Amino acid sequence: MSAQRLSVAVIGATGIAGQQFLACLARHPWFKITALAGSPRSAGKPYGEGIKSPNGATGWWAEGNVPDEFTGMVIQDSERFDPGSVDLIFSAVESDVAKMLEPRYAAVTPVVSAASTFRMEADSPLLIPGVNSDHAPLVKEMAERRGWKGFVTAIPNCHTTGMAIALAPLHKAFGLKTVFMTSMAAVSGAGRSGGVLGLDVTDNVIPYIVGEEEKVPRELAKIFGVFTGGGVTSAPLAVSCTCTRVSVLEGHTEAVFADLGMPATVDEVKAAMRDFAPTELGGLPTAPEGARLIHVHDDPFRPQPRLDRDRGEGMVTTVGRVRKDAALSNGVKFVLVSHNTKMGAAKGAVLVAELLRSQGLI
Amino acid sequence: MSAQRLSVAVIGATGIAGQQFLACLARHPWFKITALAGSPRSAGKPYGEGIKSPNGATGWWAEGNVPDEFTGMVIQDSERFDPGSVDLIFSAVESDVAKMLEPRYAAVTPVVSAASTFRMEADSPLLIPGVNSDHAPLVKEMAERRGWKGFVTAIPNCHTTGMAIALAPLHKAFGLKTVFMTSMAAVSGAGRSGGVLGLDVTDNVIPYIVGEEEKVPRELAKIFGVFTGGGVTSAPLAVSCTCTRVSVLEGHTEAVFADLGMPATVDEVKAAMRDFAPTELGGLPTAPEGARLIHVHDDPFRPQPRLDRDRGEGMVTTVGRVRKDAALSNGVKFVLVSHNTKMGAAKGAVLVAELLRSQGLI
């Protein structure tokens, strides 16, 4: 990297996802936020004012307080924002807004997005650094094919990320045929506007998250797919999910039953997970220590979302209860916890940008 | 039934499971509690005193208040209790105590138990009325083989019950080969002594319940097995479970992925569940209305434990989210809620006793 930090913009900066981008970009060694943009309602206000609620609440929902450096930065109108004014754009808008704004930005400047809009576009890679880093060059294809100077790459759904990370070393070592997954998702996954009411989730489980169960199989197949230069051929996986919401603040818990391509002992499975430390993550500022993306517990009462979600500053997927699954040919089952609003959201997107930067694609 | 109510005893009457027996036997048309027994610590005290805590709490944890009829009834010492003094015994003791007491009682008087001790005994049926009512006559074999006047029959684990009920009509109509199940179990399943701390379960999921995952497959196979006169041949099922604990008071939620023996549409699956109303439940006082053991929701946000657990006074298993499962040959997946401390505990045991009584086995 050059000593010079890239100038970046966060679009949708006042929302909870945008706030998380700010929290993890404050004092980032490679990226420097030089622009914040939001809806016309907040545009023109200093950031500290733009997030304030009419009822007196400060309106900052990410960790700690608003980083000082952003308090006074004036929010721009995202519809009038000049993408040429920055080197890189992080997008934290809703998917319908993303559909409008992101292509316009990408014509000029690379966009890394937390929105779902571009996830399944054939010429856009769906990246999890360390899992499918080799798909990254597809962004060049995208730029070329669309006649853009930039590109858009989206991060996967927060349900997909932890599972893809936990399964990646198994997929590589043993092959992977079938996956059954039941999630116990955190309420933060639903965000704040239209978020899950205490009235609904207290003393309860909500057995449905609109749209989620369709996304996971196709995203997982794309992530585990083969990059052929012109695109990604999805992996031939059978994936079936039930996604539920439980009374947990942060950290999706997933019970996974997987049929591997060949037999593997519990110890081999644990070893493959523990040894998973992709070299290309070395030196990326947001990557977990030693590039170890997975922590494996032997204590059968772990992982627990409250105790394990913050491991590696929320960038490590924690796995436990690794057991043989005799109901499958080469079955293994386990439970994982992944931080849905860190690795599964803004920090995961920042890690993608770091990977692209380290590969010279930004 | 004769107009005369059977005299029954509740053993372990001061514990939470015992209290639930009292709650559902108060004003029961067939059974009349004439004896309560507990540990030496509470023996000799009137029931209302025996459950009181030293710190002033009334110590009644079942619904409503202590039924008036039991407040003054003196608790007997379960080790000295005369089983010949009653027609039927309900046992709500821990499994280690059950191991000692239940055979001694059963030598004289029939015992219906909520403890796990006898579940897998070859000559003891593991009954869910309506699911495997035809196994009931095995109690005669047990009495004969052991030279007892009575017998012991235990109810299944509360994780097994709801799943067995939901799958029973599918098993009958389409066959059943493989089941993957992830439970989100209620904290009441762990009882009060040694129960789950708020400190552990708030904002959390606990991914392990000691012993539970081994019980469910073998119990389900026995329940769906074939009664041959001399015993039960377990069904050839592949069952795999992950049992977790969530912040829910009552009602186990289970996400089930099942491979049937032949293709079935979602509508056929729902119809089989909705039509499941075993005739032998007709007239049993604790059976749900119309003997309908399953309620099926079309609303995709149901079942929810808080909203659905009390359906049919806690005796109905509520199913929702019935979908095809393309990752299995004849796959279907759904979510169920079953009341773990009603159908899955004391009330379920009372229903078993009612079935045995209606078949002349008590």
Add this chain to the structure above:
Amino acid sequence: MSAQRLSVAVIGATGIAGQQFLACLARHPWFKITALAGSPRSAGKPYGEGIKSPNGATGWWAEGNVPDEFTGMVIQDSERFDPGSVDLIFSAVESDVAKMLEPRYAAVTPVVSAASTFRMEADSPLLIPGVNSDHAPLVKEMAERRGWKGFVTAIPNCHTTGMAIALAPLHKAFGLKTVFMTSMAAVSGAGRSGGVLGLDVTDNVIPYIVGEEEKVPRELAKIFGVFTGGGVTSAPLAVSCTCTRVSVLEGHTEAVFADLGMPATVDEVKAAMRDFAPTELGGLPTAPEGARLIHVHDDPFRPQPRLDRDRGEGMVTTVGRVRKDAALSNGVKFVLVSHNTKMGAAKGAVLVAELLRSQGLI
């Protein structure tokens, strides 16, 4: 009462407060819902459809299911609703809408409202049946003064109701000078639109409820005031509140420290509460059994909102922990639980209507 039931309308029928009116008016012996009205968005649809969410949820949040009798009833547009088409109107709209609609309705027909708009109007009584039933005739003054055929009477804030009921017998027997109250309010008090997020209230206390703390003192003073024919002279009370929100679904818990007008022992205080059974509640269908508005616990671990909120179908205020308060001259302190969405909302409004009807004021 005549054998003929009054025809009533529920305005704002699709919201959670409106649904609660429907739940408690189904099969009401005196009132028969003949009209449901809502916003233009739902107007014209059968009720069962009007509450359905776009995401497939049935949208019924009150107890049980939509009463059958209302499923097919077509929702009218509340702005075009003809108040002359019914004998009585229950209003469950927000206070800004109430400001517009209720006077227009009241010009023709009596209105009993759950909205705050009219609570502090000088010519409108703020009624809690049994506490200040003698204020009821003020509705005649209101009609006359405003030239209306009807009137509007609002129920108090749900924070005020339980405290007013618990203090009423003390106010009468011993006088009342000062009250300090801290509430731990249920999330249902915030309703569903704009309700409290799980993300905010899980593992948390929210120390502020906008507007609540100002309402309670002035409402309590009005309720305990003296009716002089032309209006109500507020009682000279010093009342100070801190209202917080906790992770409880239903039932406001309030810790009260009160300075009485003269000394009273703990036993005298308990006796006054237990004996509080206003005769004018006799025969009102929604009044609790024996008109006993207060239940007093001796168990020091009670009241608890989950265990006590539903006492008397949610119409009884449960009190416990009655103690002397040595920091006040004639101090007494206690904790109460009151069902905020039953006695504190729709059912409380229905009880007001029953009182007015029994006094010939409707």
Add this chain to the structure above:
Amino acid sequence: MSAQRLSVAVIGATGIAGQQFLACLARHPWFKITALAGSPRSAGKPYGEGIKSPNGATGWWAEGNVPDEFTGMVIQDSERFDPGSVDLIFSAVESDVAKMLEPRYAAVTPVVSAASTFRMEADSPLLIPGVNSDHAPLVKEMAERRGWKGFVTAIPNCHTTGMAIALAPLHKAFGLKTVFMTSMAAVSGAGRSGGVLGLDVTDNVIPYIVGEEEKVPRELAKIFGVFTGGGVTSAPLAVSCTCTRVSVLEGHTEAVFADLGMPATVDEVKAAMRDFAPTELGGLPTAPEGARLIHVHDDPFRPQPRLDRDRGEGMVTTVGRVRKDAALSNGVKFVLVSHNTKMGAAKGAVLVAELLRSQGLI
């Protein structure tokens, strides 16, 4: 301080309070744990084994993991522990055990205790550093009077600590006459053995904590009392409390209504709190930054236990909602959050030891 760290022992080291001592003493610049002691059950085992549960759980409940330095340290039997082997003892045992052990230890070595046993002893100071640091020399009196080489000083109840800190600057600046307090206490306050069940606290408030309400008034009066050399004359305060338990993991929330000795504006009250930075805390390793013991919010939705408990590593008391209280002569009311298992427990005890050390009393 000398460069040499004092050698310290933690008694009751395997319990949750003991674990918290370990967590905050790992890498402490002044104190070095050289001995761990526990009950005979765990004595003789390496610490990492001694805390392990039979069911496979690691049994570490404090933050992070067992500090490496303690994993292999062998647990001593607290009844046979030689107090002369260390310079200072931290005691984390239950109060009945403390009664037996602490005097025996104190005959030889200073003891700082989290148990309640010695709190109200006339010759033992009840210290909150910064609030009543001048009481510290009473430990010399204690040693002399009892003929001990050491002494015992206990920290206050976790309900008292936050309130004493928040009120201290008001007491000093304006005087303090009367306090009404309602707490919403965290479940961690009840510890793990005999802790609050999820079954009891979910969707609930428990209105009683055995013994707590009597402790707070007398402890507060002692803390705010005058040190006369031979003892402490309690302050003439009228204090009345209701202590409840809510579904919060850590952080006691307290709603306080206080009558001051003279009028003070809201701004004066806030300023007194914000300026409270006792100089004697300067340089104490565990004291919060700038010795500022209180943080005051203007956002009316704060303090919230989940968001504010960890301020200053759990050593800062957070105050908000400061308002006039018109129901009192010189009334002020506010809400505070104090971390009950940090400042209110082990870390608070360590701060006391640091104060004593800085004053040459250890």
